[in-house]
Amino acid sequence: MSRRVGLWLIGAHGGVATSVAIGLAALQRQLTDSCGLVSELPIFEDLNLIDWHNMVVGGHDIRQTDSLTEATKLASGMAAAIQPGLVDQCTDFLNELDQRIKPGILLNCGTTIEQLSHEARVQQVNSGRHAVQLIQDDLRAFADDQQCDSVVVINLASTEPIPDELQVPENWSDAERLLDQPDCPLPASTIYAIAALELGFGYVNFTPSLGSNLPALDQLAVERKTVHAGCDGKTGETFLKSVLAPAFARRNLQIMSWVGHNIFGNMDGQVLQDPINKKTKVDSKDHLLGQMLGYHPQSHISIEYIRSLGDWKTAWDHIHFKGFLGTPMVLQFTWQGCDSILAAPLVLDLCRFTEMAQQRGDVGMLVFLSSFFKSPMGTRENDFIEQFQLLTDWATRMSM
Numbered sequence: 001m002s003r004r005v006g007l008w009l010i011g012a013h014g015g016v017a018t019s020v021a022i023g024l025a026a027l028q029r030q031l032t033d034s035c036g037l038v039s040e041l042p043i044f045e046d047l048n049l050i051d052w053h054n055m056v057v058g059g060h061d062i063r064q065t066d067s068l069t070e071a072t073k074l075a076s077g078m079a080a081a082i083q084p085g086l087v088d089q090c091t092d093f094l095n096e097l098d099q100r101i102k103p104g105i106l107l108n109c110g111t112t113i114e115q116l117s118h119e120a121r122v123q124q125v126n127s128g129r130h131a132v133q134l135i136q137d138d139l140r141a142f143a144d145d146q147q148c149d150s151v152v153v154i155n156l157a158s159t160e161p162i163p164d165e166l167q168v169p170e171n172w173s174d175a176e177r178l179l180d181q182p183d184c185p186l187p188a189s190t191i192y193a194i195a196a197l198e199l200g201f202g203y204v205n206f207t208p209s210l211g212s213n214l215p216a217l218d219q220l221a222v223e224r225k226t227v228h229a230g231c232d233g234k235t236g237e238t239f240l241k242s243v244l245a246p247a248f249a250r251r252n253l254q255i256m257s258w259v260g261h262n263i264f265g266n267m268d269g270q271v272l273q274d275p276i277n278k279k280t281k282v283d284s285k286d287h288l289l290g291q292m293l294g295y296h297p298q299s300h301i302s303i304e305y306i307r308s309l310g311d312w313k314t315a316w317d318h319i320h321f322k323g324f325l326g327t328p329m330v331l332q333f334t335w336q337g338c339d340s341i342l343a344a345p346l347v348l349d350l351c352r353f354t355e356m357a358q359q360r361g362d363v364g365m366l367v368f369l370s371s372f373f374k375s376p377m378g379t380r381e382n383d384f385i386e387q388f389q390l391l392t393d394w395a396t397r398m399s400m
Helices: 015-028 067-074 084-089 091-098 128-145 172-180 188-198 215-223 237-250 267-271 275-286 288-293 339-359 367-372 384-399
Strands: 005-010 055-061 101-103 150-155 202-205 227-230 254-264 298-305 312-322 328-338
Touching (some): 005 128, 005 188, 005 339, 055 128, 067 084, 128 150, 128 172, 150 339, 172 215, 188 202, 202 339, 227 339, 237 254, 237 288, 237 328, 237 384, 328 339, 339 384, 367 384
Parallel strands (some): 005 055, 055 101, 202 227, 254 298
Antiparallel strands (some): 254 312, 312 328
């Protein structure tokens, strides 16, 4: 019997989520090929991954909009990322999706994200536990209405600030008490993770927000026999960094400095204008150089919001390195890509791999998914080739 899997997106009206929805509709209708989908590589063909036709999407969002409006934005103007004709062919899919997108919750998200909300799209909560219950009500209703055998919850919401001096006990039974405090300190990304894991649903954090990146939540996942992964999807500049830095190390070429400038104009860029939110993202992008090289060259990362670019991101990197006889040399590269189109297939991949891992009996943190993330949980390995080997090794075991 075919499995039916629900994909629940937090930030369901964002650019990435909208691209995920259009992508899934296009795959189901054979309007696109498999380019960009890791799970469609030949090495994974024996895994019996969930078929695209057996996936259904729902989600939460805090903004007053609809999927067709957001898709039209992605397909219009100078910064168009999707062909308008494709949106036209998926209109009914997007309209049906809106019936399954529910008002989200706001808790410790920072003022910038709160300003994006509208009362009609936000569920009012009086405690962390109340927020968990409201989210779980929506998740249960979705699973029941759509007759899902399992649900994977993926966080695509805007980047939250790093929690200030947050102290969370490592034991879940102790950490759970934070939900009942009058002023619950846990951010929304962690509240969503708790809601999913308590129900036995898989949770993936595609953002640099805290999410499930706590020992207590890993313990919760193990107790509920479910899985989680993250964090911060690796799609562009950092993906290249995780390929190039190990190459320099293996050739024994010393990197003296690495500077990266990023400009883009989508909602994520707008939120990252706030220095508090930006720090979370910069920290996620900047930490891996030292881990891959074994030393810490001078580095700098900038992220700037340029409204006219829309969903298109340009990253310019300047790598100053030293070769034999102390001769200094330079590598520069420019990466220009559509942020949501790079991320969307990875979200679909993560849903398939996460669902398969849980079905096959994995529990807790899915370290083998580290190649998808800038700050992979459970490992300090950031070399993309080594990370991808973890994924293929897992696939080989699952295929036996």
